[in-house]
Amino acid sequence: MRLATWNVNSIRARVDRIVSFAEREHIDVLAMQEIKCKPEQFPYARFEEAGYHVEAHGLDQWNGVAIASREPLEDVQYSFPGMPGFKKGHTGDDAPLEARAISALVDGVRVWSLYVPNGRGLDDPHFAYKLRFFEALRGYTASTLAGDPDLPLALVGDFNVAPFDSDNGDPSIVEGVSTHVSPAERAAFHALEEAGLQDVVRPLIPTGYTYWDYKQLRFPRDEGLRIDFVLGSRAFADAVAGASIAREERKGDGPSDHVPVVVDVDLSPEDDDVPMIFG
């Protein structure tokens, strides 16, 4: 299985680019974030013409997540158990959920397409929401893997945290001032690793960014952030055979500000069309 995650920054604004990429790169499963539309506005036909099934979760023009897959998407779930909500004027429990998580079972893999809240500012209520979101993700992961330690589980998407100093090449993002690089956010991200997930791309691609701001020539200067990840359980991680960051997708006309992160996973030996040769 070839799995990719991509914060597309509006599916309607660049559906041609996105479907072309998926076809050209032979992507089997494409997890998208920031589709910025409701399901009824999603350009399903373009994906179906290319041989993909799509499940989309969107409530308005903000956020929105989707998964496209060549194989059928089973047991689709919107939002993960314990996921917090957010709305100005609301506190904690009574806030409505946003469209930041969608999941499906594909070829036996439990895939989550996730768009972690931005945080907006270190003192903003959105920042506390971001930390609550991470803590709920950690809890979901821990309880899921406790019940099924061998589950191939993949949490993929825009985590909005640059976990290491080397993941931040944007001079406007400064520790102590900015979101994405604070100790609290980094600890919240690393807690997912303690819960049984690992970044399956990092060992294969130690450096490189996945996002560059549209402003200030950030891409030509290569002043980006590494904030898009594929986190996998042991069973998933053990099956990862390759990875790439599709930097070319930041070029040309009308790019997203994020690029796809791709992993090759070899989980289904029964799908091999070449017989095993023993001896």
Added chain:
DNA sequence: ATGACGGCTATCAGCCGA
């Protein structure tokens, strides 16, 4: 060249993003 932000809508202004 990878070139100075770009989506969205309650649209021509303001919000959001990282």
